[in-house]
Every structure is written in structure tokens, then in C-alpha cells.
Amino acid sequence: MKGYMGKILKVDLTTGDIRQENIPDEVYENFLSGVGLGVYYLHKHIPAGADPMGPENILGILSGLLTNTGSLMTGRWMAVCKSPLTGGWGDANCGGTLSPAIKQCGVDGIFFTGISPKPVYLYMDKEGAELRDASHLWGKDAVEAEEILQEECKTNKKPKVAVIGPAGEKLSLIAGIVNDAGRISARSGVGAVMGSKRLKAVVLQGSGKTGIADSAGMSAYSKEVATKVKNANLPKFFKGFLLPYMGMLMAKQKKVVAMDGMLAAMINKKFGTIAVNTLGMTNGDCPVKNWQGSVVDFKKRQYKKLNPDRILARETKKYHCASCVIGCGGMCDIRDVRDGRYAHTHKPEYETCSSFGCLLLNDDLEAIFYINEMLNRAGMDTISAGNAVAFAIECFENGILTEEDTGGLRLKWGNAEAVIALLEKMINREEGIGDILADGVKGAAERIGKGAERFAVHVGGQAPGMHDPKLDPLLGIHFSDPTPGRHTIGGAVYYNTMYLWKEVSWAPPVKKHPKSEEYIPSDREALKSIATTYYKMLTDGAGGCFFAMILGVDHWNLFKMLNLATGWNLSAEEYMGIGRRIQTARQLFNLKHGVDPRDFIIAGRIKGDPPLTGGPLKGITLAIEDMVRLTWKNCGWDENTGVPEDALIQELHLSELTE
Ligand code: SF4
DSSP, X not given: OOSSOXXXXXXXTTTOOEEEEEOOHHHHHHXXXXXXXXXXXXXXXXXXXXXXXXXXXXXXXXXXXXXXXXXXXXXXXXXXXXOTTTSSEEEEEEOSSHHHHHHHTTOXXXXXXXXXXXXXXXXXXXXXXXXXXXXXXXXXXXXXXXXXXXXXXXXXXXXXXXXXXXXXXXXXXXXXEEETTTEEEOGGGHHHHHHHTTEEEEEEEOOOOOOOSOHHHHHHHHHHHHHHHHHOOOOTTOOGXXXXXXXXXXHHOOEEOOOOTHHHHHHHHHTGGGGHHHHHHHHSOSXXXXXXXXXXXXXXXXXXXXXXXXXXXXXXXXXXXXXXXXXXXXXXXXXXXXXXXXOEEEOOOHHHXXXXXXXXXXXXXXXXXXXXXXXXXXXXXHHHHHHHHXXXXXXXXXXXXXXXXXXXXXXXXXXXXXXXXHHHHHHTTXXXXXXXXXXXXXXXXXXXXXXXXXXXXXXXXXXXXXXXXXXXXXXXXXXTSSSTTOSSSOOHHHHHHHOGGGTOTTSOOOOSEEGGGGGSOOHHHHHHHHHHHHHHHHHHHHXXXXXXXXXXXXXXXXXXXXXXXXOOOOOHHHHHHHHHHHHHHHHHHHXXXXXXXXXXXXXXXXXXXXXXXXXXXXXXXXXXXXXXXXXXXXXXXXXXXXXXXXXXXXXXXXHHHHO
């Protein structure tokens, strides 16, 4: 009755052995579930130096501690593994409806090791689990395969399915895992690891309940949260055309102030993440032309074609992940787009619009709809794919790639037809350029040579999320995380809505200080980033959504929900200690596998070296090394090397993982 199931499923794909393992209470008390249980388990069981695509790597698919407990916006799942993209800790977070199904099958997570001799899928219900032949699914796209499996495994209700598409099967290092016909756990190359194990899918048909300590209290709190979110609405007159003006105001902001997180809920309810399509152009958040341009290069007449109103015009209904009351997603009708191949699809998220919009100077929205569906079905990360295409275009522009290399494609900025043709080559891993780009820009630059690495924008091998840290330096610290380039840990703009200082004494309050101070390395900024990170680790351990987290503790209080579920009655600061343990364990995982944390500090164009020559972020270069150093110091990690100090390892009881 503590919110977790206390068990995991272990599947050895080499031998076919499947068994459940009990997990002691102390593990949940120290790490929660989700990312925390994931890092604990993988740390213990993946040997140092293991090949990420080999049998020793472990792929974990985990629910959150608060998932399926009656709490709200806690229905997200995590995929974890040793990342083939970065060589270190890999995690990827995803919405959809899979997460509760894991617990409804009686476990908190499923861990796959070994390599199956033939394509298989795992079927699991409350009675047990078995591996089934997936030969008939191999080669099918993720949406098609999900539909087949839902029909094949249907009982009185459709099962939940996590599946890889052709990108994962062909071991593209930028492949993800898909559920709900297009929600993708996209980062860290988790789909490549699943493909390397010849595991096509996981099919879950559960209906079990999750006991919690105080269900009446949870129900009352969920009602309170739901009512607040339901009543938070933008005025009817607020349309997408106003967003660039909002961005301009943000760009002119001289003082940092705390904001009510319900504003974020209002924007997400109406637009979803696509609000940033145009707002981010005028405040500088959107990276342009492979991170070397600005709104000067992708002007209003272009970016206004990506106005969220134009996307909402196609939205037929809002989409909610499990237990979500915001519903930032949307289903769209695109049967008339391009070749009419796709009909009903998920709305493209901001990250996709930006990766295939301003990053490539492409204003063809129809092409973006098409690409979004194409990549979701392929099971390929849209951020990494857009980043690879931008890299290729710049190589082409500089004569490093020629039409001979690209199979006749003229890779020009804004040439959507060429982009689609190139993506087809990447998805099919066609010999030559398709094969080279399918593993992301770091590997591509190494294979191409001729100085191509100048145009490869990445952090430790992973393409950064589509948000410019030169607008929000705290984001630059989060990009330098043990899972580098992740945009969903935090940033100053989010810290300002989270009000963590109300619950955590050491979290610095936001009190109208000059925006310019965010650019100066200081203990205050370091502590802001640390507080956000620890809270995010708790959120990822609980199955919470980033957009719930930024509602702030006044509106969505994770500490309170964790106590209602577990009955532990811990203080906020004690919970932050758990967040600290998870974050430190992620760093220790990287060190165990030979990753130097200094290699994950953002560099080059991302930090403003050289600085942009136009737009709101013109002339800015971040002192990111000093910022990260201060962050490491305040974490109890060596400020020069990023190695957690022995005293901290003892304090956090992590010696078990370092022995
Ligand atoms: S806010 Fe969006 S991403 Fe978060 S749980 Fe709801 S629908 Fe999913």
C-alpha cells in the first residue's frame, strides 16, 4: 500500500528466461521508482565497458511511483539503458498510456538483457509473461505494428504497446520507442538498444490496482488540482498571432520575477508546446540555421507560417496522456497532406516544428506534418534527425558533401522535398548518406571527415533540444547533464514558476533580480539549477510530467503526493535528498563507463562560440564552464572533474554502486 508494486520483471532474451524479482522497500525509499529504480538497477547489473549494443546492456522500461495511484499528471514512463549515442547513462521519458499498464501487470518495471536469436515481443498480463514470435512484425512501422498487436492480443480491452519502428530495427542510434501511435521515448538511442536485442515490442494487458497509503487524501488533492487546471484558461481573444509579441516582451525583460505556473497550464491547454514555434523566434529561444542564425535569417513572413493557429485548425481533438488534466497534445486530420498517405496523426510538437522549421529555414508546414508522422512511424527522434539534416545541409553548402554523396539530392536550406528524400534514406539506412546520418551528427562527422565536425552540433554525442541556452543560461547547465542535451530538466524560466523555495530552505527565491545576473556564474544560479534537477529526478521517479512540474508546488505538489501514496511523511528537503541521490547515481554511472563529465559541457555554437551576429541573442557567449563548475561544487562533486566526492557517496549510501 505504498504506491509501488515492489517487483520487477527480468527478461533474458538470449535464453528466454523470464522471472520476477522482489525489490526491497529500501530501494524505493532511496530511489523511488522510474528513473531512480532504473539507475539503481542498471548501475548494479551492467558491467563497466559493456557494449551498448551487446547482450550485457540492459533496457529498462519503467513506470513511476505515482503512476496508477489516482494522482494527476503522473502517467509517464521511462526507458533507460547504457546509451549507444553518448556511451553513458541513457534515459528517455515518454507520455501516452503505457505507464499505468506496467503497474497494472503487477510490476514497476521490465528489464531486458541478452539478445534474442529471432525477432520477438513480450506479452504480459496479470497471470504472467511470455516471449512471442515477432517475425511478422519485423519491418512494419510503429503505428502499423501497434495496430496489429492490439488486434492480435485483444481480450476484453485493447492492450498497451511499446514498439520500435524500422529505425530501431536498423539500429539507428537516434531511434526511439513508440507508444499510442506516435508518442515517442525518443532520446539516448533507446530504440537502437531495443532493436539490438531483436525485441520488437512490449504488449501489456493488465488491470491490477496500485494500493496507496491515503487514497481519500489523494483523491481530494487530485480534485483540487483538477479544478484549478480546469479553471485556468486563456481569454478567448488570445490567438497564436499574439505569441511573437509575447516573445518580444520576454526578450526585453530586464528583471526576473516569479510567475504563476498556471499561465503555463493555460498556454499548454490551448496550444500545447507549439506556442513556442513563434514566441521562441522573437525571444531567441529557437535555434536557427543549424544554430548559427536568428530571426534575421528566418523572418516573420517565414515563421508566421508555423503559427500554432494553423496547426490547431487541423486539430480534431485534444490528446491527454494517462491521468493528465492539461492535455497539451492533439490529434490532427492530415489526409490531404502530400501523398495522402497519412490521415489521423499526433500534432507535431514544438521540438519537431523547430527541428524541421527554423533549424533548416523551412517554412513548409505541410512538410512538417508529413515529416512528423513519417518519423513517428519510423520510430526516429525528430530532434536528432532534424539536427542531422541541418548538419548535412551545412556540409553540402561548404562543399564537404556533394550531389554524388547525397545520391543526387541538392541539400539547400528550406528545400523540404530534399529533406523528406534524405529522411527516407536515413530511415531505410540506405548505403552512403542515409547510413551515415542515421547514427546522429557526431558519428556522421567522424565518418565524413574533411572538417565536417565544425558543423556537428551536439553535446556529448546527443543533439540538444531546440532551446537556446544563450537565452536561458540555466538551460545550458541542464544541457550538461549526465544525459547530455536534454531540454526537459529545467531552465530559469521554469524555475521562476516552480516556487521550490516555498518548500526547500536552500532553494533560492526569485525576487525581481536583474536578468543580467543569470549570465554571471554564481552560487545562487547553481543552486537554482540543482534544486530544479533534484526535483526533476523526483518527478521522473514518480512518473510526473514536466508540464505538471512547472505548475509549481502551489498547484501540483510532488512532495505531498509522494507522502499520500507512500505514507512516508518525509519533508520536502528529505525528498530532495532522494533527488540528489538519483542525480549522483546518474553521474556515477557515466564515470563507471568511462565518460568524462567535462565532455558533456556545452560548447561551440550552443554556448555562443562564435557568438550570433544578429537577433535578440546577438554577441552572447556563455561562461558555461564556470557555471557548471559551481553547480558541481554545490552538488558535492569535484568542481574541476565532476566526480562526486567520497564523503557525498557515503552520505547518500551509494557505496554499493561504486564498489
Ligand atoms: S501535459 Fe502534455 S505531455 Fe504532460 S501529461 Fe499532459 S498531455 Fe502528456
